[in-house]
Amino acid sequence: MADGKNFIHEIIDEEIKEGGRCYGQKVHTRFPPEPNGYLHIGHAKALEIDFGTAELYGGMCNLRMDDTNPTKEDEEYVDAIKEDIKWLGHDWEDRFYYASDYFDKMYEYAVELIKKGLAYVCELTPEQMKEMRGDTKTPATSPYRDRPIEESLDLFERMKNGEFEDGKMTLRAKIDLASGNFNMRDPVIYRINRLPHHRQGTKWVIYPMYDFAHPLEDAIEGITHSLCSLEFESHRPLYDWVVNNTSVEVKPRQIEFARLGITHTVLSKRKLRNLIESGYVDGWDDPRMPTLCGLRRRGYTPEAIREFHTRNGVAKINSVVDFAFLEYCLREDLNKKAKRAMAVLHPVKLIIDNYPEDKTESFTVENNPENPEDGTREVTFSRELWIDAEDFMEEPAKKYFRLYPGNEVRLKSAYIIKCTGCDKDDNGNVTAVHCTFDEESRGGNPADGRKIKATIHWVNAADCLDAEIRLYDRLFTTEQPDLADCNYLDFINPDSLTVIKDAKVEASLGLAQPSDRFQFLRVGYFCCDSKDSTEDHLVFNRAVSLKDSYRPE
Ligand code: ATP
Numbered sequence: 001m002a003d004g005k006n007f008i009h010e011i012i013d014e015e016i017k018e019g020g021r022c023y024g025q026k027v028h029t030r031f032p033p034e035p036n037g038y039l040h041i042g043h044a045k046a047l048e049i050d051f052g053t054a055e056l057y058g059g060m061c062n063l064r065m066d067d068t069n070p071t072k073e074d075e076e077y078v079d080a081i082k083e084d085i086k087w088l089g090h091d092w093e094d095r096f097y098y099a100s101d102y103f104d105k106m107y108e109y110a111v112e113l114i115k116k117g118l119a120y121v122c123e124l125t126p127e128q129m130k131e132m133r134g135d136t137k138t139p140a141t142s143p144y145r146d147r148p149i150e151e152s153l154d155l156f157e158r159m160k161n162g163e164f165e166d167g168k169m170t171l172r173a174k175i176d177l178a179s180g181n182f183n184m185r186d187p188v189i190y191r192i193n194r195l196p197h198h199r200q201g202t203k204w205v206i207y208p209m210y211d212f213a214h215p216l217e218d219a220i221e222g223i224t225h226s227l228c229s230l231e232f233e234s235h236r237p238l239y240d241w242v243v244n245n246t247s248v249e250v251k252p253r254q255i256e257f258a259r260l261g262i263t264h265t266v267l268s269k270r271k272l273r274n275l276i277e278s279g280y281v282d283g284w285d286d287p288r289m290p291t292l293c294g295l296r297r298r299g300y301t302p303e304a305i306r307e308f309h310t311r312n313g314v315a316k317i318n319s320v321v322d323f324a325f326l327e328y329c330l331r332e333d334l335n336k337k338a339k340r341a342m343a344v345l346h347p348v349k350l351i352i353d354n355y356p357e358d359k360t361e362s363f364t365v366e367n368n369p370e371n372p373e374d375g376t377r378e379v380t381f382s383r384e385l386w387i388d389a390e391d392f393m394e395e396p397a398k399k400y401f402r403l404y405p406g407n408e409v410r411l412k413s414a415y416i417i418k419c420t421g422c423d424k425d426d427n428g429n430v431t432a433v434h435c436t437f438d439e440e441s442r443g444g445n446p447a448d449g450r451k452i453k454a455t456i457h458w459v460n461a462a463d464c465l466d467a468e469i470r471l472y473d474r475l476f477t478t479e480q481p482d483l484a485d486c487n488y489l490d491f492i493n494p495d496s497l498t499v500i501k502d503a504k505v506e507a508s509l510g511l512a513q514p515s516d517r518f519q520f521l522r523v524g525y526f527c528c529d530s531k532d533s534t535e536d537h538l539v540f541n542r543a544v545s546l547k548d549s550y551r552p553e
């Protein structure tokens with residue numbers, strides 16, 4: 001929308017008007033990740049909506065670990081989640097919470113429901129409950145529904161005290177066994193589970209279910225708008241039921257938005273974990289992963305990711321966005337920010353036969369023509385250079401304008417050279433290309449103004465550095481690897497990583513720091529690997545290629 005407002009903002013605009021539900025109140029949202037994995041590009045959308053909405057209205061956004069589930073949750077994830085959110089540029093200030101800190105209060109609210117006759121202890125096993133849940137024409141049943149309040153109170157307390165084994169009993173909200181919305185057919189709100197909790201240890205053996213816990217967490221924190229993805233739409237009546245039937249002071253409102261889907265990847269944490277555990281990728285921060293730490297290591301900027309979400313907008317219909325659009329946003333950002341450098345991925349020697357053997361000169365080149373503030377650097381030049389093997393053909397193909405015997409090209413920022421031939425080994429492989437240079441063309445322009453069709457990049461053999469280059473490609477060969485009727489593992493791209501061990505890069509890249517990003521002229525955008533690159537062993541990851549046919553509408 002032109003004014004940057006989406007349908008959520010339109011709802012809020014109405015609610016903060018005089019007489020509206022939130023008149024005179026600060027808009028208060030929250031981002032509630034479950035600390036059972038790393039954040040991914042889909043979470044970044046939710047972050048943009050949660051923090052962005054609060055910011056737009058001068059309100060607040062809490063960061064809350066939704067850790068009501070005792071399994072698989074871990075401090076490692078909590079720290080990583082915080083780091084990723086900060087990296088994106090969102091700030092929860094001092095409003096960091098754990099849902100598990102509300103277990104005592106939640107227990108009290110459950111007791112309140114029992115006392116009001118709105119919850120009961122049920123002894124059906126999960127299988128029996130499934131059998132008795134009815135169908136669209138038949139209501140569900142439970143023989144425990146009319147159990148006296150006193151009995152439920154007693155049993156619930158004993159559930160809490162650990163008197164019953166896992167799965168033996170549940171606490172169910174007493175709502176409507178005939179509801180067309182199955183979430184309202186007396187949903188389970190507490191279950192027994194003896195798995196230890198990452199923060200509460202073994203204090204609790206009963207745990208609240210998401211649909212009961214979440215609205216209470218929101219209400220306890222004074223959230224005005226609980227923004228979540230579309231799959232919770234049919235849970236909203238239960239959300240409202242919980243806030244309306246307990247004595248919570250704040251009655252938050254849930255509003256759903258469409259999840260982000262993106263081509264050529266998967267976004268479920270379970271599937272991402274499986275890719276790691278099965279060895280398809282190296283970890284959560286593998287640069288092929290759609291995780292924020294993976295994208296960061298790959299070379300993505302927070303600005304590119306946020307711009308991607310802003311341009312996609314917020315809708316109520318799920319859609320799948322082309323991965324190429326994310327790459328487009330990165331390219332646009334890096335074009336402005338990344339310093340230029342020269343790197344030769346497939347080196348072949350270039351010998352300038354008429355250049356003095358003991359001479360070295362240097363050229364002053366711009367670091368980024370898009371941003372003069374980035375300044376200039378010196379690039380050295382001498383008789384022997386490295387150029388890319390692809391920039392020479394002994395017998396040129398049609399429309400090939402680069403080096404071939406008799407042809408002239410420009411060495412970027414240096415001189416015009418003319419190819420005179422090449423050396424070959426016994427197998428016919430080109431081992432060196434020979435040329436002469438035009439002394440009058442210093443800086444790259446011929447004195448007589450003759451037309452030179454191609455410009456190629458190079459590095460000085462005398463002082464260039466060796467580097468490892470990691471070329472990353474799509475993780476999956478198909479657009480939607482996680483469609484319901486297929487197995488995403490069948491579509492893993494076997495060529496998602498190509499490692500070049502012996503690339504040559506210009507000397508200035510010896511100063512590259514982990515996470516620095518560059519445009520390697522004519523090659524693409526690269527990022528100095530934050531984990532593996534050292535002064536003695538430079539490693540650069542391809543963030544994105546230079547060009548793509550993709551253009552946003
Ligand atoms: P998964 O299904 O992969 O485990 P999740 O949705 O359970 O993901 P949470 O940690 O619960 O992961 O997510 C935190 C918040 O991020 C939730 O509000 C959720 O709606 C939102 N979210 C997760 N994935 C997406 C997505 N692809 N697009 C938009 N929002 C998302």
Ligand code: MG
Nearest residue numbers: 032033034066
């Ligand atoms: Mg979840």
